[in-house]
Amino acid sequence: MESLIKSQLNDIDEIVNIDREVTGSDSRRKYIRKAIEEERCIVVKNEFSIVGFLIFDTHFFDCSFISLIIVKSTERRKGYATSLLEYFISISPTKKIFSSTNQSNKRMQEVFKVNGFIQSGFVENLDEGDPEIIYFKST
Template sequence: MESMVKSRLNDLDELVNIDREVIGSDSRRNYIKKAIEEGRCIAFKNEFTLVGFLIFDTNFFDCSFISLIIVKPAERRKGYATSLIESFISISPTKKIFSSTNKSNKRMQEVFKANGFIQSGFVENLDERDPEIIFFKQHK
């Protein structure tokens, strides 16, 4: 059985392991832990294990901002990122939702577009020669 869950501290190691599998380190452990403690992390669980998670905040001009979406590489292309986004939209504390990804991350750009997000701008100089594209969606 698959389900969306609000992440708890006892999920931390499993979430960090997913993140490590994607980025190659556990450098975001404290970031993930803080998001869980503050109730800003949701995860998708299949019948066996957590397969991905989403972290958000509301510090982007008082709008919701999805700051991280991570899905296990072996579980990609199965709709988990979309499920995470849809679940977050349904609980978003604000009507305006933003997120971003690097210009080089074509797969994530497609996920945003498939979920009704539109391109809203660029931020240069975060990652050298790889601008960040800002995406936006109005939640009803």
């Protein structure tokens, strides 16, 4: 059984550990902490622990923007990213929701597609040779 809730500060080490496992770095600790403090971080838990998280803001042309969706490597393909997206869509502070992923990240592109997001454009020059695809969904 899974549960989805806004994260608390006592979750930070577990969230940062997931981020480090996936990205190889804990350089986003301050960013994650700020998102938790501002109630912009949602976690998904299985019966044992946090298995993924989502961070959002509303600074993208006054629309919601999901800046991170990360699920533990060992827990992928179990529906956790979809659960995070569905939960966020249900509580989104804006009607328009955007997110993005690299063109090379085929798995995340599929997650967006399955969850009703559509491509809305590209941003070049963020990661050399790997454009960022912008996705959109209206609530």
